Amino acid sequence: MKWVTIKNQKGAMVQIHGNQAIQKLLFLILILCSFVYSAEVEEFSYVAEAKALVSDTEIVAGNMIRLKIRANGDKVVFPNIEEIDGVKVLEQHEIIVNRPHYINGVLKKERTILILTFAPHHDVTIPSYDVKIDGRMYKTEPVKIKVMPATAQNIEDNNKFFLHLEVDKKSVMVGEAIVATVYLSLKLGLQLSENPQYTKPAFKGFFSKELGDEKVYQEGNRQITELKYLLTPQSEGDFTVGPARAKLGEVDKKRRDMFGRFIRTRWVPIASDRVKIKVTKKPQESDLVGSFTIENSLDTKNVKANKPVTLTVKVTGDGTLEDFEFSDFEIDGVTVYGDDAEIATGLSNNTVHSTYSKSFAFISDNDFTIPARRISIYDTKSKMVKYLEVPSYDVHVEGSQALATQKPQVKIPAAGKMHSNLKIPQKSMLDTEEENNFSKMQSSPPWWMIVLTFVLGFLVMYLFKYFPSMKWKRKGSTIKEHEALKILYAHINESKEIEDMVRKLYAKKHGDKSIIIDKTLLKMLLENKELRSKK
Numbered sequence: 001m002k003w004v005t006i007k008n009q010k011g012a013m014v015q016i017h018g019n020q021a022i023q024k025l026l027f028l029i030l031i032l033c034s035f036v037y038s039a040e041v042e043e044f045s046y047v048a049e050a051k052a053l054v055s056d057t058e059i060v061a062g063n064m065i066r067l068k069i070r071a072n073g074d075k076v077v078f079p080n081i082e083e084i085d086g087v088k089v090l091e092q093h094e095i096i097v098n099r100p101h102y103i104n105g106v107l108k109k110e111r112t113i114l115i116l117t118f119a120p121h122h123d124v125t126i127p128s129y130d131v132k133i134d135g136r137m138y139k140t141e142p143v144k145i146k147v148m149p150a151t152a153q154n155i156e157d158n159n160k161f162f163l164h165l166e167v168d169k170k171s172v173m174v175g176e177a178i179v180a181t182v183y184l185s186l187k188l189g190l191q192l193s194e195n196p197q198y199t200k201p202a203f204k205g206f207f208s209k210e211l212g213d214e215k216v217y218q219e220g221n222r223q224i225t226e227l228k229y230l231l232t233p234q235s236e237g238d239f240t241v242g243p244a245r246a247k248l249g250e251v252d253k254k255r256r257d258m259f260g261r262f263i264r265t266r267w268v269p270i271a272s273d274r275v276k277i278k279v280t281k282k283p284q285e286s287d288l289v290g291s292f293t294i295e296n297s298l299d300t301k302n303v304k305a306n307k308p309v310t311l312t313v314k315v316t317g318d319g320t321l322e323d324f325e326f327s328d329f330e331i332d333g334v335t336v337y338g339d340d341a342e343i344a345t346g347l348s349n350n351t352v353h354s355t356y357s358k359s360f361a362f363i364s365d366n367d368f369t370i371p372a373r374r375i376s377i378y379d380t381k382s383k384m385v386k387y388l389e390v391p392s393y394d395v396h397v398e399g400s401q402a403l404a405t406q407k408p409q410v411k412i413p414a415a416g417k418m419h420s421n422l423k424i425p426q427k428s429m430l431d432t433e434e435e436n437n438f439s440k441m442q443s444s445p446p447w448w449m450i451v452l453t454f455v456l457g458f459l460v461m462y463l464f465k466y467f468p469s470m471k472w473k474r475k476g477s478t479i480k481e482h483e484a485l486k487i488l489y490a491h492i493n494e495s496k497e498i499e500d501m502v503r504k505l506y507a508k509k510h511g512d513k514s515i516i517i518d519k520t521l522l523k524m525l526l527e528n529k530e531l532r533s534k535k
């Protein structure tokens with residue numbers, strides 16, 4: 001049998017059998033081993049490095065750039081990156097990719113990647129970053145990004161989808177309303193596998209509220225989704241609002257299952273532009289900024305004792321009333337109930353239009369006066385401070401003189417929006433005389449009344465055993481205290497007991513823990529047939 005000596009790619013001499021088929025087979029095996037050895041040498045010669053990679057080097061303003069800083073090594077420390085060439089980083093996170101490789105003959109499996117997302121609106125240069133890998137410093141190469149302006153033509157040609165943010169005013173004063181609008185534009189026919197994941201803009205330094213529902217309409221060959229926000233600046237200064245962000249799940253047409261269906265979603269992050277707003281101090285202090293009118297009405301000026309009188313105040317006009325509050329009244333000798341304000345805000349001819357409405361109920365047993373109120377408004381058109389007036393009202397309480405002679409009632413401390421400042425009337429001479437007369441009338445009963453009472457009591461006890469036994473069922477009260485308050489409030493003027501119970505229930509409802517409700521009395525008042533018939 002013949003043997004043949006050959007040299008492999010390493011330079012080693014190898015003898016193979018003379019059979020031609022076996023020679024060819026062994027030759028192929030040696031070639032494969034040589035490739036494996038070469039790959040192993042390549043991995044073995046692996047060195048630590050830091051490299052910067054970007055998703056695009058040329059974009060249209062509004063698109064997002066994803067920067068990946070890739071580092072090979074066991075222990076990697078990335079720099080803290082909050083801005084890239086003056087552009088704020090919107091998102092960042094690290095991932096570890098397990099890819100087997102050799103370092104100095106030792107198998108390693110870690111590759112760390114820092115991913116940063118930002119949305120430049122001008123040309124930027126990603127600088128060189130220092131990355132610490134296994135105790136040594138490595139530098140990335142700088143990368144230049146060209147940003148084209150977001151003109152209509154660029155948007156049409158280069159964007160399947162984009163976000164845009166705009167405001168109706170870029171220079172306002174504290175308290176002046178601003179309308180911010182976000183547009184999400186999608187090219188018609190675009191197939192999305194998932195609903196967009198939307199994040200509203202950051203409105204730091206502003207009170208913000210969404211105005212109405214989103215609007216969806218078609219404009220040319222694009223579908224537009226529109227969202228509006230009401231912004232109210234809280235302090236003076238230079239502010240930046242935005243960007244709005246979204247992730248859209250686009251169907252990856254390169255991946256299909258065995259039935260030809262698309263099986264993968266490619267999430268594409270996008271961001272809107274940011275807008276700078278300058279907020280200045282109001283030239284003159286005022287409660288509101290805008291143009292408003294006021295309406296007020298009192299349901300009656302003559303009322304029976306302990307019956308409510310209702311004052312309604314309504315402010316309407318152009319501007320925001322979201323953070324406005326009409327303060328409660330405090331009147332000596334009068335209990336005041338203030339309802340929660342009703343505020344409505346919308347757009348009328350692209351102008352913020354607001355309505356504020358609030359009612360107050362006044363209850364007293366003596367004549368009283370509702371004091372006047374004044375609201376100051378800085379009118380942005382006339383550049384002057386104007387005032388809205390709520391006049392004073394004199395209310396006459398019928399029978400107030402007679403009620404003045406009644407015994408004083410203990411005042412219940414107020415809680416929540418209830419203001420009870422009832423004055424305790426001075427003790428009159430009539431009260432003293434009545435008490436003296438009553439004490440004089442008290443004397444020991446005659447002897448025959450005592451005997452008669454004893455006989456009647458014995459007779460009742462004797463006859464009681466002949467009556468059938470009676471089962472008294474206590475009807476459980478199913479009405480809660482807040483429901484009882486609603487029922488009794490409508491009858492507050494019918495008796496002093498009801499008035500006192502209403503005040504106690506109201507005070508307890510608003511957090512006064514010192515109030516103790518007499519359950520027996522409450523049940524008696526609720527079970528009163530006359531009261532129930534009036535419900």
